[in-house]
Amino acid sequence: MGRRAARVRGAAIGIATAAVVVATTACAGQSETSAAGQPGEAPVRTVEHARGITQVPADPQRVVVLEPVHLDTAVALDVVPVGAAVLSEATGVPAYLGDKADGVEVVGTVPEPNVEEIASLQPDLIIGTETRHAALYERFAAIAPTVYMASQADPWQDNVRLVATALNKTERAESLLDDYRARCEQVATEHGTEGRTAQLIRPRDGILTLYGPSSFAGSTLECAGFTIPPRDWENSISIDLSPERAAEAQADLVVVTSLNPADPTTMPPALTNNVGSFPDLHLVDMSYWITGVGPLGGMTVLDDIDRILDATPS
Known part of the structure; x- marks a missing residue:
C-alpha cells in the first residue's frame, strides 16, 4: 500500500497536503463555506495550496483542470470540467472515463496548456501543478x-485530496479512497498476493521504464498486496533500463503498458x-495504468489486476 512511498516535492514547496482555511470570520465550528463578502456576491472559500492561499467559489461550476489526477478526481466527484489539458491532443480525454467526461473541451496538453482557450471558457x-505550470500561474490567476x-x-x-478541497468535496473524496482501499484488500485476499512481487514496465524510445512504489501504478500494485x-529508485517514481538490462525487471507478475494491449506485437x-x-x-492499457491517476483510474487498474490474476495459474 505504498508504505515505502517517497515524498517527491516541487522545489521550495513545503505543503504536504491541502488544508481548508475558513474565510472571513474564523469562529470555531464554522462551515468550510463562508458567506459572501458583499450582498449579491457568491459564497467563497479559502484554500491553502502550493502557491499560498486563494479564495475560490464554494460551488465552482466552470472548472478547468491541467493534470490527469485533476480530471479523474473531478469526474469521480461528479464535477465535469469545462476544459482539461490532456497528455495527447490526438488521443484526447482518456477513454476509460467513458461518458462521465462528456462535454470536456481539450485546452492543450499537460505540459503546454493553451491559456487563450482556457480564458475563452470563462472558468x-x-x-x-507547480512543477509543470509555475510560469503560467499569474496568467491563470488573472483569468x-x-x-x-x-x-x-x-x-x-x-x-x-487537494483537488477535492478545491472543489469543496473532501468527504466524498475520502469515501472514494476508502472504496479504492477496500477493493485493494479484496483483490489481495482473493488472489493471495502477499509475498509476491510485481513490476510495471513502460516501453518507450528504445528503453524500458520501470515504475516504483511511489508511482500511481506501483502504489496500486502494492495496495493490492504485491511488493x-x-x-x-533515485528519489523518483521510475527508473530507465536499457534493453540489455531487461532481466533486472523480473517479478512474479510483470505487466507491460501498450497503446493497444490487444496487439501482441506491441x-x-x-x-x-x-x-x-x-x-x-x-x-x-497505458491510458489508465500510466495516465489514469485518480480514484476512477485506480479502480480500473485494480479491475485489470483482478482479471489478469483470474486468468493466471497460481
Whole structure:
C-alpha cells in the first residue's frame, strides 16, 4: 500500500497536503463555506495550496483542470470540467472515463496548456501543478481563482485530496479512497498476493521504464498486496533500463503498458526474447495504468489486476 512511498516535492514547496482555511470570520465550528463578502456576491472559500492561499467559489461550476489526477478526481466527484489539458491532443480525454467526461473541451496538453482557450471558457476555477505550470500561474490567476498542487510526483492520494478541497468535496473524496482501499484488500485476499512481487514496465524510445512504489501504478500494485522489487529508485517514481538490462525487471507478475494491449506485437522484443526471465507477460492499457491517476483510474487498474490474476495459474 505504498508504505515505502517517497515524498517527491516541487522545489521550495513545503505543503504536504491541502488544508481548508475558513474565510472571513474564523469562529470555531464554522462551515468550510463562508458567506459572501458583499450582498449579491457568491459564497467563497479559502484554500491553502502550493502557491499560498486563494479564495475560490464554494460551488465552482466552470472548472478547468491541467493534470490527469485533476480530471479523474473531478469526474469521480461528479464535477465535469469545462476544459482539461490532456497528455495527447490526438488521443484526447482518456477513454476509460467513458461518458462521465462528456462535454470536456481539450485546452492543450499537460505540459503546454493553451491559456487563450482556457480564458475563452470563462472558468470560475483553474487547478494546475507547480512543477509543470509555475510560469503560467499569474496568467491563470488573472483569468480565475487558481489552485496549484505542488507536484504530479507527490503521492497521488494526497493530490486527490487537494483537488477535492478545491472543489469543496473532501468527504466524498475520502469515501472514494476508502472504496479504492477496500477493493485493494479484496483483490489481495482473493488472489493471495502477499509475498509476491510485481513490476510495471513502460516501453518507450528504445528503453524500458520501470515504475516504483511511489508511482500511481506501483502504489496500486502494492495496495493490492504485491511488493515492487527493491532497487535504488533515485528519489523518483521510475527508473530507465536499457534493453540489455531487461532481466533486472523480473517479478512474479510483470505487466507491460501498450497503446493497444490487444496487439501482441506491441510487446518489446527485449522481453519476448527473454523467456527465461519473463515466462508470463501481460500487456495492459497505458491510458489508465500510466495516465489514469485518480480514484476512477485506480479502480480500473485494480479491475485489470483482478482479471489478469483470474486468468493466471497460481
